[in-house]
Amino acid sequence: xxxxxxxxxxxxxxxxxxxxxxxxxxxxxxxxxxxxxxxxxxxxxxxxxxxxxxxxxxxxxxxxxxxxxxxxxxxxxxx
Numbered sequence: 216x217x218x219x220x221x222x223x224x225x226x227x228x229x230x231x232x233x234x235x236x237x238x239x240x241x242x243x244x245x246x247x248x249x250x251x252x253x254x255x256x257x258x259x260x261x262x263x264x265x266x267x268x269x270x271x272x273x274x275x276x277x278x279x280x281x282x283x284x285x286x287x288x289x290x291x292x293x294x
Contacts, residue, residue, distance in 0.1 A: 219250055219269035219290055227264045227283040235280035236264045248272055 227236050236254055243252045252268035268274075274287045 217250060217271050218293065220272050221270040221274045222288045222290060223266075223268045223270065223274045223277070223285065224288070225266040225268075225277075225279060225283055225285040227280065229262050232280070232282060233264050235283065236266050239277075239280055240266050242278075243268055246275065248275065 225236060225239060227233070233254075233256075240252055240254050243249055248271045250269040250271060252266060255265040255267060257263050257265075277285070279285050
């Protein structure tokens with residue numbers, strides 16, 4: 216499997232954001248360059264949701280759900 220060059224994080228807070236992030240995750244299926252994506256939650260931070268997606272190259276333009284924040288990172292090193 217190719218290694219990710221970029222990682223995108225999308226964060227939402229509150230139970231209503233879970234559904235929005237789940238829908239966002241489903242819309243990523245089949246996008247060119249997408250390696251994988253997952254919806255994360257933290258037992259230490261109830262109500263905090265995060266979608267992590269890994270890309271072969273540049274993250275394409277994405278429609279971010281209202282009320283969410285997002286960031287893209289360039290992979291610098293791996294172990």
